[in-house]
Amino acid sequence: MSSLLDNQRDSLDPAVVAVADRMSDSGHKVTRPRLAVIEAAVNAPGAFSVADLEHWLDQRAESPGIASIFRTVRLLTDLGLFQRIHGAEECHRYIVSQGHRHYIVCNNCGALASFDECELRELAERLERSTGFHIESHLLEFFGRCPRCIE
Amino acid sequence: MSSLLDNQRDSLDPAVVAVADRMSDSGHKVTRPRLAVIEAAVNAPGAFSVADLEHWLDQRAESPGIASIFRTVRLLTDLGLFQRIHGAEECHRYIVSQGHRHYIVCNNCGALASFDECELRELAERLERSTGFHIESHLLEFFGRCPRCIE
């Protein structure tokens, strides 16, 4: 008997499949509501909130209900497949994780650009020596205006 | 007629006076409830939440009520006198601002260490050229374990 994910594999966006596979690999079931949430996330234009996902899904009459969206977002975030974006005000937006990357967030429209160089290792090591903290992770984001909003 | 702030100036912590003066300079009244909130913030051991401030003030029977604490924290944050600290989960803690500094947050107990070097100007300029964004600010924090929690 084949799984839901295998049945739909060919008709789904590869980015959706990639997330679903990793969810499956970590022992979680790939259900229709979860696939719908992943599709909504992959199709979001930038960082998305739970409300954004619900809105997108509502329009397609595929919304599994807000509680399930919250549960799925939390699960995927815990698995590292979604990543939280911190805005100056708003800290409850997410993106589909793309490994260790950092983001520039447009203060006006929320558009994102990403980059991977962060050159913080050396600084982190220096800080470990001077403060005695053991550093496990970091948060680096830039805020500003995207090209479209500058015009 | 002398202001509340002037009357109490000598008996207050200089750090409280510094914040109150800047609040006054920007045209906001320095009232007893606001002074109490500033005192609570200055006396907090690390980053504080609104609930922390309320608790501290409650113990001294000086709490102006949660709504006023929220309003004061928001005002001081808008004025740049308080600064928001972003944790991995919790994004609603604040510190009394100390200019442009960055923080290392202990994932276990919330202790902070700060530093000022961030060497991000060059990276920011490179990113502006490559992405077309205009960068206005940044967020940089490290997370880990403080010396006490490592033991």
Add this chain to the structure above:
DNA sequence: TTTCGTGCAAACCTTTTGCAAAGCC
């Protein structure tokens, strides 16, 4: 005196939870 801030309680939103029914493997 006039304006700004306070305090209470109610409203609001977002997020979580309990639980019976349904779905996945």
Add this chain to the structure above:
DNA sequence: GGCTTTGCAAAAGGTTTGCACGAAA
């Protein structure tokens, strides 16, 4: 079949707001 997940509705937090009263300059 056994275990996980869902969906609803209700609860729980946390934050904001309306408005009459009080305080600051």
